[in-house]
Amino acid sequence: MPSVSAHESHKGFKYESYCCNGNSETGDCQMIPTKSVRVVRGGYEVSLAPGDHRLVTRRHVFNWTQRETRRSDDGEYHLCLYPDENTPRCFYAPDMGF
Template sequence: MSGFKYDSYCCNGNNHTGDCQRIPTRNVRITSGGYEIILKPGDHRLVTRTHDFQLPQSEARRSTDSEYHICLYPTEDTLRCFYAPDMGF
């Protein structure tokens, strides 16, 4: 994750203990309305049960490293920020 920085609004903590981290591409599905993000325990350090987040494309922040990242705050139930690479359309 060299050089990738989270917006200060999004992330509490650091890359090892904070609420933001990169998530596997397999967890993200592009839909007609934006994104469906499914997280299971092990996909993010804060997740203890399965979550299915829906997010409009307009609310995604741009990822500068071509990876998906998610910030969960104040609990694992709240998607605070989601970073995605350009959709390409």
Template sequence: MRVLLTAVLSLCASSVPAHEARTGWRYDSYCCNGDGHSGDCQQIPSKSVSIIQGGYKVTLAPGDHRLATHAHIFHGPQDRARKSHDSEYHLCLFPDENTPRCFYAPDMGF
């Protein structure tokens, strides 16, 4: 019975969509409600991000993130940004397009 339960749990775990960026690294499970192709986390254009004193300003236009249907401006402190593993910016919007849940940024280099 234990072997069967283990096999069923393994099968279920393998069918869960990967919470991955396009380049293959995984978003933190807290941040991601889906995957890098249909979920709420995805890479955003670097032109959407400005480094400001103490953090970041993200200016999203429709099309910059699959959930953005209108313009948004988000501000976040540097110490709240998560480390991007591909030198790109990524944003997770959840539960709706008005709520940034997680922001991933490459090292600022200073």
């Protein structure tokens, strides 16, 4: 596996330092499955189950407005949870394309 910096996903996507604490193995930011994200009026609904993010131990539903969402330039969804699994800090989404 290639070397990954503290604020970078396994695919090379770079997280903003405000969002990311830790590293690619133990940090609070990571790519989440597309199936966990639903586009809703004005933004996104993120439904996580254990296994969707390394910090998640039970089901969670988070809502993000389009304005709060950060842009992902790798075509994937990413979520940063800090200081615990109950507190979403940053959500990254690719352009909606419309």
